Amino acid sequence: MRLIFTHFREHGIGKTxxxxxxxxAPASVQFAKYGIAGGLATVAHQGTWLLVCFTLFPAFSAEEIQSYREILAKIHLTLPHLEVEGMALADNIRALHSTYGNIIGWFFGNGVAYAVNAAWVFQGGRHNRWLEFLYFTAISGFATLAGLMAGPYLIKTFGISTGLSQLSLLFTSILVNYVCRKFFVFSK
Structure with a gap:
C-alpha cells in the first residue's frame, strides 16, 4: 500500500x-491485484455453492438455515421458505451435496479467476490462450483437490479447528497458485 501511496503523491491519481x-506494475502491486481477483473468484465460487446447496442439492440442516435467517434479518434481508427445512438430512448426504456444490462453484470461480487474471494481473504470451487456460485450470483443480483432501486430514491428525484448517489451506493455495500462474502459465 505504501508503494501505491508514494506513486500517488509523486504522479497524481491519473498516472497512479x-x-x-x-x-x-511491481510484483507487490500485482500480488494485491491477484488478491482482488481471488476475492472475486471466491465470491463467485461461494455464491454458486450457496445457491446450489440451498436449491439443487440441499446441504444445510434446519439449524443452519435458521442461523442464516437470523444473520440476514440483521441486514434487513429475508431468506424464502425452503422445502428442505422440514427434511432431516444425514451428515453424509449433506457432505456429499456440499461437495457437489463446491465442484459446480469451482467452475464459476475458476472462470472468474482466469478472466480477471488474464485481463488485469498477468502478462500472457508464453502459451496460446487455450493452453494458458488449460494450465491455469489444471493448477486451480490441483489446488482444489488438495484442499478437499487436506482439510479433513489436518483436522483428524492435528486436531486443529475447521476454520483454521480452511484459512491455512486458503493462504497456501493463494501463494502456490500465484507463483505457478505467474511463472508457468503467464510469463513469457
Whole structure:
C-alpha cells in the first residue's frame, strides 16, 4: 500500500490508476491485484455453492438455515421458505451435496479467476490462450483437490479447528497458485 501511496503523491491519481492497472506494475502491486481477483473468484465460487446447496442439492440442516435467517434479518434481508427445512438430512448426504456444490462453484470461480487474471494481473504470451487456460485450470483443480483432501486430514491428525484448517489451506493455495500462474502459465 505504501508503494501505491508514494506513486500517488509523486504522479497524481491519473498516472497512479494507469500504473496500477498496467501489467508492468511491481510484483507487490500485482500480488494485491491477484488478491482482488481471488476475492472475486471466491465470491463467485461461494455464491454458486450457496445457491446450489440451498436449491439443487440441499446441504444445510434446519439449524443452519435458521442461523442464516437470523444473520440476514440483521441486514434487513429475508431468506424464502425452503422445502428442505422440514427434511432431516444425514451428515453424509449433506457432505456429499456440499461437495457437489463446491465442484459446480469451482467452475464459476475458476472462470472468474482466469478472466480477471488474464485481463488485469498477468502478462500472457508464453502459451496460446487455450493452453494458458488449460494450465491455469489444471493448477486451480490441483489446488482444489488438495484442499478437499487436506482439510479433513489436518483436522483428524492435528486436531486443529475447521476454520483454521480452511484459512491455512486458503493462504497456501493463494501463494502456490500465484507463483505457478505467474511463472508457468503467464510469463513469457
Amino acid at each position: 490508476l494507469t500504473w496500477f492497472h498496467s501489467k508492468e
